[in-house]
Amino acid sequence: MSQDTLFDKVWVLHKVSSLPGGSDQIFIGLHLIHEVTSPQAFGALRDKNLKVKFPERTVATVDHIVPTDNQSRPFKDNLAEQMIETLEKNCLENKIRFFNIGSGNQGIVHVVAPELGLTQPGMTIACGDSHTSTHGAFGSIAFGIGTSQVRDVLASQTIAINKLKVRQIWCDKKLSKGVFAKDLILHIINELGVKAGVGFAYEFAGPAIDELSMEERMTICNMSIEGGARCGYINPDEKTFSYIKNKLCAPKSKHWDKAITWWKSLKSDENSIYDDVIKLDASKVEPTVTWGITPGQSISINQQIPLLDDLSPNDKLVAKEAYEYMSFKPGQYIKDTPVDVCFIGSCTNGRISDLRIAAKVLKDKKVSKNVKAFVVPGSEKVATQAKQEGLDQIFKDSGFQWREPGCSMCLAMNSDKLIGNQVSASSSNRNFKGRQGSPSGRTLLMSPAMVAAAAINGKVSDVREFIN
Amino acid sequence: MKSEFTQPIGKISNINGQCIPLIGNDIDTDRIIPARFLKCVNFDSLGESVFEDDRKTLKGRHPFDLEKNKNASILIVNSNFGCGSSREHAPQALMRWGIKAIIGESFADIFYSNCIAIGIPCFTLPKKSIEEMQNYCDNQFLFLEIDLKKSLAKSNDLNFNLEIRESSRKMFLSGEWDATSTLLENENLIENKFNQLPYIKFNSQLSKSK
Known part of the structure; x- marks a missing residue:
């Protein structure tokens, strides 16, 4: 304990x-x-x-x-x-x-x-x-x-x-x-x-x-x-x-x-006891994208969608469901997957720093003509701050729609929804089946910077190619 | 949808009913009740929309649409059932469809507390036993008698030792699973706690003295 x-x-x-x-x-x-x-x-x-x-x-x-x-x-x-x-x-x-x-x-x-x-x-x-x-x-x-x-x-x-x-x-x-x-x-x-x-x-x-x-x-x-x-x-x-x-x-x-x-005085003591400790090396993490129907089904931008045989027995059932729902083939690369909708917002990534980094990627660039892209600030304060910094203009100039604050297409309880089996590049938190408002809509979760990169190229892209 | 819905109340010690198997890991609350059905100010009409999108996709072949399951009340699920959103609409929808208990490999935390809060006991069993139940349901009816006192489920030819969190089991047996009144019994302790917490005084905008 x-x-x-x-x-x-x-x-x-x-x-x-x-x-x-x-x-x-x-x-x-x-x-x-x-x-x-x-x-x-x-x-x-x-x-x-x-x-x-x-x-x-x-x-x-x-x-x-x-x-x-x-x-x-x-x-x-x-x-x-x-x-x-x-x-x-x-x-x-x-x-x-x-x-x-x-x-x-x-x-x-x-x-x-x-x-x-x-x-x-x-x-x-x-x-x-x-x-x-x-x-x-x-x-x-x-x-x-x-x-x-x-x-x-x-x-x-x-x-x-x-x-x-x-x-x-x-x-x-x-x-x-x-x-x-x-x-x-x-x-x-x-x-x-x-x-x-x-x-x-x-x-x-x-x-x-x-x-x-x-x-x-x-x-x-x-x-x-x-x-x-x-x-x-x-x-x-x-x-x-x-x-x-x-x-x-x-x-x-x-x-x-x-x-x-x-x-x-509140922080965990030096010699505090944990029920479990996990260590990982953050320097090895790469831009990450989900390919499936749970937030655990993700890979690095340059990786292939896992083969069934590479997965543990417990993960196979959901993986099969995910291949079918997402229309992805095991072994396929996630990079260059075409996207239809790009969404920046949500309680995960709808804050001012998220908008700043996305705007930095988008500056002087244009959203691909096949993509519908929109940004929903996390709050009225975020929206005001972004306007003061001119970020709204950068988004609009690039082809993003600039919207009013709310949860929006993270869970699609308003009119912001995917249509049919559209693929979205989304800065939100859940890629569950039907999550973004269409029972067959497909969600790829990623960072706001990666969403901006996907919007420009019209397909899943490595943001590191934009910010060097 | 079954006959008239009545909310469970008081002691819950025995649940008898037909099982309905639902196969799949990580079945999230968006699937149990899609977000568009959350646009409501009460839970009354959620029962018919439970698993709406999954059911439409399967065109009548979803377990919740099969004629043989229409009177079932014990849901048999796999691992991490009810993950995702905290929406109580999910167990409310299941309950209004007719589910009275759930047996699964494992449950998501918030879903589990929501079930307990509204009177749906959730039990766990090892993967093997769950699969045995689900397979059994393939070609015959599985009727279970669940005894909360003994944490036991039995049918004519099967017996299972169910696992349930001890605090939940006790609450159902004593009838105190509707927490509000239990919590309010400690009104003085709550007041004391409020007065002791350091930050209540810190916060000019939220303190009583505003």
Whole structure:
């Protein structure tokens, strides 16, 4: 059993009681909600005649269903309009702070909370969304919950949960030029498998992780869940503190110094004990692309799609399904695979640094005429910043459509969808069957820089050929 | 869709029913209920849309469309079932279709907690036993009697020792699997915790004193 890791320290601090069955009652320091997984929870509260216990510990925004072309109200989609109205009403009635469209702070919940300084080290953070693991980048213990647990947090600010084991993933050396956090996390998931993290929290550590910016760390923790780990985190350091400093909800004046002292005490001790440790060499990671229907089915840009015989017995079943669904032949190279749609955005890679690197690749270049390309900033703040830097113009000049913030085609709950069996090069997090809105649509996950390169060439390309 | 849906409530100690096998590893929640069906403010109509895209692709040959399975209630799955999104809509859709328990090689964490939270016990068995069950269902009906007290599943000619997380098993047997009231029993402890946490004071925008 793990001891003296950040996970252990934060867990103990938030433990309210041991429940009769053997799980723990854990206090949730920050609860984030959005329009998709909260309405039924508020409904359940009303049915049980319960109130929101600490409304000031819950913060809301709207992201999944928002259109990215025209956001004027009412939305064209009646169901989407009904969902945003329900959230507005629930927040108003329960005195919950809501960052609505046009507030300047709306966006994907996992982009918004860090940029507002809501996400801080040592907190427990829950949200009805599996990518809540993103917030672990700040040294918080953050995980996705279902709607019944959203109800529990609203009613009691606590949930019943079994303690997770802790696996340290030690990333040695540094990422090479043209290789990004997205490539590293895809590589890790490929190495460990999509279910290795079940029952674990992942602690990402080592020189390669220290080297990453806060936004890159968020990309890593964001996809912990794709490796099966409900929660992923990184020990806080000076980069963490300076990212938070002066943000809207960051500790101010005398609280700031106290906060820093406390935050520094949280990181895993030198001699802490882990349930498992995995080491890998980050300098060997190359630009990585998925070829299949799970985020674990990925290869380096210059590799061939694996042969069935090269795979472990457990991976064969899904590989067969993937060849058929993706219409790929075993042994085929992924490079030069034609793409129809290029999407830059999502809680994985929709932040300002993602837009900057994509714009750098796209500058003075044109999107291939066979490709539909669009960029969806992760939040209103990201969009504003990008405009100030002139990035929107670079995207537009290249042939990318510049859209309004939201989750968009990561999960295609709005009108941004693949059509038929189109192939998308996507900076998002899931390549599941049908994920991007068409039951036969095909998704290739990659870094935003790689999406930009694919957009220019109209086919999967090695971004290192663009940024030398 | 079966007859009138009723939400499980109270103690759950025995589940008897026909098994429905669904073969495949890493079956994610987008497949169980595609995102377009999440545009709703209640779960009521999800049952008929469960596995919508997979069912359309298989044109009537999907296990959830086979006439022989229409009364089945125990789902038999393989490894990492329910991976991906945290959407509770996935187990809600299965439950509304008629699923009352799931037996599998392994489950994704969030899916598992969602099932437990709404009253669907999830059991694990080794790969070999799961395949034995799934093969059995190929040409005959498999009716199982699941006994949560003994963690046992038996049919006329098969017996299985089921694995289930002890905390979940106890909750179902005591009827306390609907967590809200259990959690609220510790109201004083919750208040104490709130007052003790260092960062509650740090945060000017979120603290009670705002």
